[in-house]
Amino acid sequence: MKVVYTPAHLQHDPHVEFETSTTHSPWEHIGRAEAIRETLEADSRFEFMAPTEWGTAPIEAVHNPGLVRFLSEGWSLYAAQNPGVREVVPDVFYRAALRDKMSEGREPTAIAGRVGYWCFETTTPLTEGTYVAARGAVDTALTTTQLVLDGASSAYGLCRPPGHHATSDLYGGYCFFNNAAIAAHHIATTTGTKVTILDVDYHHGNGTQQIFYDRDDVQYVSLHGDPARAYPYSVGFADETGTGRGLGSNINYPMPLRADDDAYTAALSDACEKIASFGASTLIVSLGLDTYITDPISDLAVTTDGMRRCGEIVRQLAMPTVVLQEGGYDVNALGANVQSWLVGLGA
Numbered sequence: 001m002k003v004v005y006t007p008a009h010l011q012h013d014p015h016v017e018f019e020t021s022t023t024h025s026p027w028e029h030i031g032r033a034e035a036i037r038e039t040l041e042a043d044s045r046f047e048f049m050a051p052t053e054w055g056t057a058p059i060e061a062v063h064n065p066g067l068v069r070f071l072s073e074g075w076s077l078y079a080a081q082n083p084g085v086r087e088v089v090p091d092v093f094y095r096a097a098l099r100d101k102m103s104e105g106r107e108p109t110a111i112a113g114r115v116g117y118w119c120f121e122t123t124t125p126l127t128e129g130t131y132v133a134a135r136g137a138v139d140t141a142l143t144t145t146q147l148v149l150d151g152a153s154s155a156y157g158l159c160r161p162p163g164h165h166a167t168s169d170l171y172g173g174y175c176f177f178n179n180a181a182i183a184a185h186h187i188a189t190t191t192g193t194k195v196t197i198l199d200v201d202y203h204h205g206n207g208t209q210q211i212f213y214d215r216d217d218v219q220y221v222s223l224h225g226d227p228a229r230a231y232p233y234s235v236g237f238a239d240e241t242g243t244g245r246g247l248g249s250n251i252n253y254p255m256p257l258r259a260d261d262d263a264y265t266a267a268l269s270d271a272c273e274k275i276a277s278f279g280a281s282t283l284i285v286s287l288g289l290d291t292y293i294t295d296p297i298s299d300l301a302v303t304t305d306g307m308r309r310c311g312e313i314v315r316q317l318a319m320p321t322v323v324l325q326e327g328g329y330d331v332n333a334l335g336a337n338v339q340s341w342l343v344g345l346g347a
Contacts, residue, residue, distance in 0.1 A: 058138070061189070155321075162326040198286070203224060209235065238254055292337055
């Protein structure tokens with residue numbers, strides 16, 4: 001199996017995260033991707049390659065160009081006014097209710113205000129190299145996608161930063177650009193065929209859901225921790241099924257606490273039946289391994305062998321499959337879990 005990887009991700013290197021009302025070392029850090037790289041490089045079934053550059057046009061086809069512009073300049077503008085700053089997080093978030101009964105808000109002029117206008121939470125700091133890394137993740141996703149469009153049965157993109165929490169207008173949840181959404185839109189608009197995104201990250205891909213919620217050419221299917229207890233808390237319930245033309249094309253499986261291999265694979269098998277009936281030409285998997293039993297910020301109980309079983313279930317769909325990395329925070333097990341899932345898929 002081809003693996004697309006770029007060291008550009010090393011440039012996004014936050015040292016501090018503000019989460020659960022504390023500051024601590026980030027859960028999402030460079031060691032995650034490097035652990036995956038080291039494991040797969042040691043396995044002859046995987047062949048590494050670098051991504052090609054795709055520019056900003058595919059990003060702006062999915063994301064607000066204002067978000068792209070902000071991410072390209074936000075850290076440097078903030079740092080110019082705040083010498084010595086390393087991580088940039090919002091002080092104030094734009095909320096529509098702030099301007100209740102008034103005209104619609106607009107992007108602030110002050111850089112401190114712009115950060116909270118484009119970001120929706122505190123755990124996703126901008127660093128000096130964030131934009132370069134985020135662009136590299138998109139290039140990785142699109143290059144992986146092209147391998148499959150050119151005939152590969154499957155390919156894996158080692159994307160970092162991850163992407164599925166980024167909405168059309170907002171970054172957050174460790175995500176800046178929505179790699180899977182950009183890839184799906186590219187396939188749908190260049191081939192004229194339908195696409196399915198299967199999201200198996202523990203945390204619901206609120207951004208991917210938002211981007212395609214009213215579309216019938218991209219199906220979004222997600223298995224995730226129930227938002228009654230799990231981030232992002234307000235999105236990902238089973239009754240969110242799409243709107244307008246997209247009604248029925250959005251399918252959520254909120255998973256119960258400590259769901260194990262059997263419970264998870266049963267839900268995944270049901271999800272794959274719905275995927276098969278949608279009739280997409282291509283499958284994109286948002287591969288999160290934070291469903292793992294000892295993941296530090298999740299509460300499911302899937303084992304490494306369960307990851308292999310999941311890959312085998314997806315393989316039975318016999319669809320051209322693009323696999324893009326999302327979460328997974330037990331770094332000691334992360335490489336083996338990715339390897340197990342991809343071997344199940346048929347690497």
